[in-house]
Amino acid sequence: MSVFTTPSRRQLLKLTGAAAVTASLPLVHGTAHASAGSPRHGLSVFGDLKYGPDFTHFDYANPDAPKGGTFIFQAPYWYYNQNTLTYNTFNSFILKGDAPPRMELCFDTLMVRAYDEPDAMYGLLAETVEVSEDGNTYTFNLRPEARFHDGSKLTAEDVAFSLMLLKGDGHPQISQNIQELEDAEILDEYRVALQFSGKQSRQLPLLVAGLPIFSKRYYTAYDFKQSTLTSPLSSGPFKVGRHAVGRFVEYHRVQDYWGNDLPVLKGQKNFDVVRVEFFRERQIGFEAFKKGEMTYREEFSSKIWATEYNFPAVQDKRVVKKEFPDGRPSGAQGWFINTRREKFKDPRVRRALSYAFDFEWSNKNLFYDLYQRTESFFENSDMKAEGMPGDDELALLEPYRSQLSESVFETAYLQPVSDGSGADRSLLRQASALLQDAGFTRSGGKLLGPDGRPFAIEFLNNTKAFERIINPYLKNLQRLGIDASFRLVDAAQYQSRLNDYDFDICSRRYSLNATLSESIRTSWGSEAAGTPGTFNIAGISDPVVDALIDKALEADTRAEMVVAARALDRVLRSGHYWVPQWFKPVHNVAVWDMFGHPEVTPRYFFPVEDLWWIDQEKAEKIGKAG
Numbered sequence: 001m002s003v004f005t006t007p008s009r010r011q012l013l014k015l016t017g018a019a020a021v022t023a024s025l026p027l028v029h030g031t032a033h034a035s036a037g038s039p040r041h042g043l044s045v046f047g048d049l050k051y052g053p054d055f056t057h058f059d060y061a062n063p064d065a066p067k068g069g070t071f072i073f074q075a076p077y078w079y080y081n082q083n084t085l086t087y088n089t090f091n092s093f094i095l096k097g098d099a100p101p102r103m104e105l106c107f108d109t110l111m112v113r114a115y116d117e118p119d120a121m122y123g124l125l126a127e128t129v130e131v132s133e134d135g136n137t138y139t140f141n142l143r144p145e146a147r148f149h150d151g152s153k154l155t156a157e158d159v160a161f162s163l164m165l166l167k168g169d170g171h172p173q174i175s176q177n178i179q180e181l182e183d184a185e186i187l188d189e190y191r192v193a194l195q196f197s198g199k200q201s202r203q204l205p206l207l208v209a210g211l212p213i214f215s216k217r218y219y220t221a222y223d224f225k226q227s228t229l230t231s232p233l234s235s236g237p238f239k240v241g242r243h244a245v246g247r248f249v250e251y252h253r254v255q256d257y258w259g260n261d262l263p264v265l266k267g268q269k270n271f272d273v274v275r276v277e278f279f280r281e282r283q284i285g286f287e288a289f290k291k292g293e294m295t296y297r298e299e300f301s302s303k304i305w306a307t308e309y310n311f312p313a314v315q316d317k318r319v320v321k322k323e324f325p326d327g328r329p330s331g332a333q334g335w336f337i338n339t340r341r342e343k344f345k346d347p348r349v350r351r352a353l354s355y356a357f358d359f360e361w362s363n364k365n366l367f368y369d370l371y372q373r374t375e376s377f378f379e380n381s382d383m384k385a386e387g388m389p390g391d392d393e394l395a396l397l398e399p400y401r402s403q404l405s406e407s408v409f410e411t412a413y414l415q416p417v418s419d420g421s422g423a424d425r426s427l428l429r430q431a432s433a434l435l436q437d438a439g440f441t442r443s444g445g446k447l448l449g450p451d452g453r454p455f456a457i458e459f460l461n462n463t464k465a466f467e468r469i470i471n472p473y474l475k476n477l478q479r480l481g482i483d484a485s486f487r488l489v490d491a492a493q494y495q496s497r498l499n500d501y502d503f504d505i506c507s508r509r510y511s512l513n514a515t516l517s518e519s520i521r522t523s524w525g526s527e528a529a530g531t532p533g534t535f536n537i538a539g540i541s542d543p544v545v546d547a548l549i550d551k552a553l554e555a556d557t558r559a560e561m562v563v564a565a566r567a568l569d570r571v572l573r574s575g576h577y578w579v580p581q582w583f584k585p586v587h588n589v590a591v592w593d594m595f596g597h598p599e600v601t602p603r604y605f606f607p608v609e610d611l612w613w614i615d616q617e618k619a620e621k622i623g624k625a626g
Contacts, residue, residue: 039128039141043111043209044120045202045515046558051114051122051263060116060602061267061611067253069614070273074285075101076298077511080171085462085491086246086278089227093212095171095499095533097227098492100249101276102609105269106234107212110140110159112264115602118514118558121206122264125154125213131205136198138205142190147258148215148235156192160184161216163194163208169225172533174211177518181208201553203517237269250275270613280491282465290319295592295624296608301465305588306368313592318622320593323586327603329381330583333374333509335459337577340501340529340539343449347405348438350576353457354415355431356476357579361422366469371582375414377524377572378512380585383565385412385573396551396567400544405574413573415580423476431480447481456483460503462494499533507581508537514604516552516561524572525549538577545571594619 041053057063075084078101080092089097092104111121111129123129126140146154163184166174180200185193194208214224218233231240237259241252251274259265277294279285286304289297290311299305305321313319337344337353344350359373376384388411389397397408407413418424439450447455457477459470470486477484489497497503510523519535521528526541528534548568555561587606596615597608619625 037130037133039130041128042114042120042122043129043131043206044117045206046119046561049120049122050117051120056263057266058114058116058264058602060598060600062596062598062613063267065267065270065596065611065613066616067270067613068272069619070275071271071296071609071612072275072277072294073296073298073609074279074282074294075276076300077101079104080173081495083491083495084278085280087249088229088245088492090229090231090240091224091227093166093170093174094225094227096225098495100243100278102238102249102251102274103240104212104236105238105251105274105609106232106236106240107214108146108154108235108259109210109212111206111209113210113605115605115607116600118604119203119206121209124259124262124264125159126209129209134198135202136196136200137193138196138209139187139191139193140209142192143259144190145258146235148218148233149239149254150233152215152217153189154213154215154235155189156186157189158216159192159213160186161219162214163211165214165219165224166211172528172531173519173522173535176522176528176531176534178204178208178211180204201518202555203515203553207517207519237265238274241273246278248275248277268610270611271609274609281463289590292592292624295594297590299588299590302367302370303468306370309590314590318593319590322589322591324589324601324606325603326380326585326587326606328605329383329512329514330374330379330585331510331512332377332379332578332580333583334507334578334580335505336508336538337505337579338501338503338537338539339541339577341504343455344504346438347574347576348434349440352431352434352438352480353477354576354579355427355434356480357473358418358420358422358424358427358476359415359582360418360420362469362472363582364420365422366472367582371584373415374580374583375573376412377510377569378565379583381512381514383516383562383569385566385569387411389567389570390563392563393567393570396548396564397570400547403544404571408570408574412570422472423479428476428479435480442481445481446483454483455481456485458485458487458504460487460489460494460497460506462489462491464488466507498537501532501537501539503537505579506537508535510535515558516565518553520549520552524568540572540575540577542571542575545575592624593622594624 042049078084081095081097081099082092082101083098084101087098087100089099092099108125110126112124114120114122125142125146127143128141130139142156148154167178167181180197182197183195187193215233237257238251238253241250243249253272288294309321337350363369363371378384416427418427441448449455467486474484523535524540524545526546528536529539529541548564548571552561552564552568555564594614595612597612616625
C-alpha cells in the first residue's frame with residue numbers, strides 16, 4: 001500500500017510483468033549497481049528504463065491535450081488519512097484528522113512514476129540522481145527553477161527537512177516504511193544526499209523519491225503534527241481553491257506552475273479545476289451524477305452498473321458507460337478478521353467464518369455475475385500462488401517447516417465453492433465441525449466459546465451500501481449460532497476505530513504495485529501489527545511472514561521477487577486472516593460524454609484526472625461547455 005507514487009485504495013484503489021524495453025531509446029539501468037556515481041535521469045528497481053534521457057513525454061499522455069475546464073467526481077482511491085465521505089484538515093500526511101483525497105496534487109516530489117512500467121521513476125524536482133557504488137547514498141540534483149506557490153525557491157534544505165520530518169512525524173504508512181533512511185545531507189543549494197542504512201530494500205530509495213516535499217519555512221511556522229483547514233503552502237501543479245467542509249473541495253491548476261513543460265508532465269494535469277465531491281452514501285452520489293452535478297463516476301456497485309444506468313441522459317447518449325482494463329494486481333479485498341482479539345486467535349475459527357460466505361449465490365443474485373472470487377493476496381498477478389509449490393518456493397519454505405501448517409506445502413489454499421443456494425448445508429456443517437474442534441459448543445441455539453460466553457461478531461462499516469451484501473452472510477453466521485451483527489458508524493469514527501484496531505471484522509482492499517515495496521511490511525509485518533494506523537488491520541504477526549517479506553524485498557531479480565511473493569502468499573492464505581471477497585480486472589466508468597482521453601490506458605495506474613481533458617466539441621453537443 002502506498003505512498004502517492006503507489007496508488008492504492010484505502011485504500012484504495014486496488015501488477016504483473018516487466019514493461020517492454022523500447023529498442024530505439026538508450027538503455028539506462030535503474031539499479032543501484034549500474035553506472036554507479038554517474039548522473040541518471042531515472043531509476044528502476046530491477047532493470048532498464050523504457051524512456052531515455054531525451055524523452056519528450058510518456059507514451060500514454062497526449063502532449064497536445066488542451067487545457068481548461070472542470071473535472072467533478074468522487075475519488076475512487078485515496079491515501080494515508082484521506083477520507084472520501086468528509087474532511088476536517090488539509091494535512092494529508094499525518095495520522096491525525098481526515099483529509100480530502102487528492103491533496104497530493106498540490107505537492108511536488110523528487111521523481112514521479114511512469115505508469116506503463118512496473119516501477120520506473122523519472123525526475124521531477126530532481127533533474128538527475130547519482131547512486132554510490134554501495135547503493136547506500138542517493139544524491140539528487142535539483143532543478144533550480146523549482147518554486148513554491150508564493151514564488152520562493154525550493155532547495156535542498158526543503159528536501160532534507162521534509163524527508164526527515166516525514167520519518168519522524170509522518171503518517172505511519174510513511175514513517176514506518178522509511179526508517180532505513182538515516183539522514184539527508186545538504187551538499188549545496190540544489191544538491192541533497194540521502195543516506196540509507198545499508199539494510200534498506202532496493203525499493204526504498206524509489207519510495208522516498210516519491211514523497212511530498214514541503215516548505216521548511218512554512219512548516220517551521222506551522223506545526224506539521226496538527227490538523228488544520230488552512231491551505232498549506234505547496235509547489236505542485238494544483239493548489240487548494242474553493243471548498244466547503246463535508247461537501248466539496250476544488251484544486252485549482254497553477255497557471256504559472258514551474259514544471260508545466262517538463263517531459264514527465266507533458267500532456268498531463270489538463271483540467272483547470274479538479275473538484276472532489278463528498279457524499280455520505282454512494283447512492284446519493286449516483287443521484288448527483290445522474291443530474292449532471294458530477295461528470296465522472298467509477299462505479300463500484302454491480303447492482304447499479306447492471307440495472308440503474310437507464311436514466312434519460314444514458315438513453316440519449318449524453319452519458320456513456322465504458323470499461324478500461326486494469327492491469328494491476330487487484331490485491332487482497334475481503335473481510336479482515338482482527339486477530340488481536342482473543343476470540344479470533346484460533347485459525348480454525350477464522351477458517352470456519354469463510355465457509356458461511358456463499359460467494360456463488362452472491363455473485364449471481366447480488367453482483368450480476370460481474371465478479372470473480374478473490375483467492376490470493378496477490379490476485380490478478382503472477383505473484384499469486386497456484387497448485388503445489390515448486391522447487392524454488394520449497395527452497396524458501398522448508399527452513400520454516402516446523403513453524404508452518406502442513407497445508408502450506410500442499411495445493412495453495414482455495415476458498416470453498418458452494419452449491420449457490422445461499423445456505424449450503426454441507427459447508428455450514430464443515431464450519432460447525434471446525435468450531436467444535438476449536439472448543440466451541442452449542443446451547444439453546446447459541447454458539448458458546450471455550451470460555452463459555454456467546455460468540456458474537458460485529459462487522460464494522462461506514463456505508464449502508466454494503467448492508468445488502470453482508471446481510472445474507474450474517475444470516476449464515478447466525479445459522480451457526482453466532483451472534484453476528486452489522487455496525488454502521490460515521491466516517492470519522494470509522495477511521496478512528498480502524499486506526500486503533502477497535503473492531504471485530506471490517507472490509508478492506510489492498511492495492512499493490514507490480515514491484516513490491518516496503519508497504520507490504522505495514523500490511524502484513526509484525527511491527528505494523530502493534531503500530532496504530534497501519535494497513536495491518538488483521539494484526540498479522542508471524543516471524544515466517546516477516547522473513548518472507550524480507551526475501552521478497554531483498555530479491556535481486558524480478559523472478560526471485562515473484563517466487564518469494566508466491567511463498568508468502570501460501571503462508572498468508574494458510575493463516576485464514578480474512579474472508580476473501582471479489583475482484584474484476586476492469587474499471588467500470590460512466591461519464592458525461594465531454595472528455596477526450598489517450599487511446600492507450602497505462603497498465604499500472606488509471607489517473608483519469610491527470611490524463612484526460614475536455615473535448616470542447618463534445619461538451620458543446622451535450623450542453624456542458626463553458
